[in-house]
Amino acid sequence: MSTQAATAAARRSKITPERETELYDAVLRLLREGGYDSVTMEGVAALTKCGKATLYRQWGTKPRLVTAALARRRCVVFGGIDTGTLAGDLREAARVAASHHERDAGLMEAVAQAYIQHPDLRAALRETVIAPEIASIDAIVARAVERGEVEAGNPAADLVAPAFLGMLRIERICEERFTDTSAMRAFVDAVLLPALRATG
Template sequence: MPDQPIRRKRMTAERWVELLTTALDVMREVGYEALTMEAVAVRARCSKATLYRIWRGKPQMIVAALYATRRVDTGAIDTGTLRGDLLALCGQLVADVQRDTELLAALAHAVLIDPELASAMRTSLVEPESAALDGFVDRAVQRGELAARPAAAEFLPQLMFVALMARPLTEGAFLDMDYATRYIDLVIMPALLTNCPVVPPSFES
């Protein structure tokens, strides 16, 4: 009857994940710039209005998809040592490295030209992961592994991101645990164990 409210089916958790996974599948095929809500709706067998009822637009949908389907749980890592925490994180990254590398590569250009996407990714993904990495360092200071918070800790998120993204470009291979272990032992740990900031050289004669 016209005066009765329309009842909508409640979306199940399985259907929610299916929508988000479909969005990522379409993005991998066509790229972020060419991705449309309509294309996702067609592939997911739902109406475009359904997607817009859940997400304001494409940036929010993709960030939600990245968050919901992520395999890495940095906040749950606590091995008792700083090196162990970093190795455990790399173990999670390696478990699904090809998928994650491809997704980040697909978004790399879009983040530069879409401020809304960049903001959503920083708020929902980058900042929580950076906070968890800060926790690694803070616990190391509390345990006495580090005498104080090192200056290099500011760049720890960037260093971990480089480990994931740079190897396909420089060596034509994805991150693996052998590479990750050497990277942590030869690059990250020496940087964090050095508490004195680097003094730039003087150019005065």
């Protein structure tokens, strides 16, 4: 091992899990406050008193650092939902979505912005942010099929997850129509549940 490589390995090993969490938190804070463009290696280094060289050595590029921070966050919003009924699960998802939106609207906005502006980030964002949410909603529907609440093969089953996320995205664009946080609940009750029970 060259002296240089040994030094690099030693330095890298200095990043403890706590330190890593601190770095990721700084990335998410910058994302939340100023959007993707406001995240810079310099900014993260300054916030955490971490050497810029360490950031580059560990994560290589800004997209990789941001993706790692979002992936580590692991806050799959719809992940833990399991009330025992389809209506209960989807209503809980609507409730969680509304409170999450309020709590972390800045971060969600930054993710949406990065998604649109930086095609190189899309695959990573899909994998770390979008796919787990889709999988969680798919699981809600799959359990309802298993329980016999939804007929297997109902053509709406595959559309629930994208329709739910789409409605969530459009909600703010149509905000003059939805003056309270119950738009998602209304969507569940008036659109998704009837569609899922429409056949059979």
